[in-house]
Amino acid sequence: MSYTKLNFMMSVLGIIIYSSDLIMDTWVSVRYFHEGQYVFGILTVSFMLIGTLVVQCFSYSWFKTDLKKAGQESPRCFLLLHCLQGGIFTRYWFALKKGYQVAFKYSSKTDTFLGEQIDLCKEVIDRVTDLSMLRLFETYLEGCSQLVLQLYIALEYEHASISQYAVIGISFCAISWSTLDYQVSLRKSLPDKHVFSGPCPKFIYLFYKLFTLLSWMLSVVLLLFLNVKIALFLLLFLWVLGILWAFKQQTQFCASISMEFLYRVVVGFILIFTFFNIKGQNTKCPMSCYYTVRVLATSGILAVFWGCPLSVFNLDYFLPISITVALTLLLGIIFLIVYYETLHPNRSEETKPDEIDGKPVQIDCRMKYFIME
Secondary structure (H helix, E strand, C coil): CCCCHHHHHHHHHHHHHHHHHHHHHHHHHHHHHHCCCHHHHHHHHHHHHHHHHHHHHHHHHHHHHHHHHCCCCCCHHHHHHHHCCCHHHHHHHHHHHHHHHHHHHCCCCCCCCCCHHHHHHHHHHHHHHHHHHHHHHHHHHHHHHHHHHHHHHHHHCCCCCHHHHHHHHHHHHHHHHHHHHHHHHHHHHCCCCCCCCCHHHHHHHHHHHHHHHHHHHHHHHHHHHHCHHHHHHHHHHHHHHHHHHHHHCCCCCCCCHHHHHHHHHHHHHHHHHCCCCCCCCCCHHHHHHHHHHHHHHHHHHHHHHHHCCHHHCCHHHHHHHHHHHHHHHHHHHHHHHHHHHHHCHHHCCCCCCCCCCCCCCCCCCHHHHCCCC
């Protein structure tokens, strides 16, 4: 378990992407209101606020839980900071401050860490891990919804402004970054998990997630063009199924009942867009069922879409989109199979690392209750 200079730079890049995402969302929402497109402006602001409010709730709850374990009381300023939507920036400040100390003042090539050095390194990794989880929540709550909305608007009016292209690009980068950063943090924070062996598994995993996500988002956009009510009903139905699945799995992620309920609602929403392993169990069968349904749903949307009169749609836009949907879904499934059959870290036959000198590392971080695959 180590925190290197590269890890520190990744954390810096993370806050840059997070800040850029917020700025671009604010910019495009102001532009919508200025142009009189109030519905799109309200939707953009709503997605942004819902995502950040939920993340602030989790962040403050974790602060209270961590301080309670340490026998300390939660300062009132923490509550104020989170009410002002500054919880993530506060966490980044603490993580970067401690991370700089570990990455630049302690040699990353040292073979052993003793006493306080082990505690400090583990503290930094746990802080970065919490951030990666919060960014993941925010990305799927706000980023995916925002991306679908902006794609729909751009295609509806057959013209996108610079701000819309910027939001689409930043949202795509945020989804990519949070997805990969989460996996790296997951395997670094839990000693019983194998880390990625080189860049190849990371990119294959990233391509699998991005291609399946892109295919589904574009499918939802096509369905929105066909019938907005049917599209919203489908998304709501999938959300309810996801929530029921989370309750069936009896997740134990949060300390309080109310936060656990909120967590399961968030889990249900994330499951609309991608599959993940809620309890770290063998999910070969659930994952197979999930992506089988995804293939059938995507195929059904394409079949219904092309069954409508073609004069209703502009083929210059929708023919390439349909091809992209089918191609990205196929590539996503191929990358999924390649990753789990040949490159998944758990398939490696690596020996367990030697026991470190000094204080052993305890697996007591909340990450062990949230295993996304």
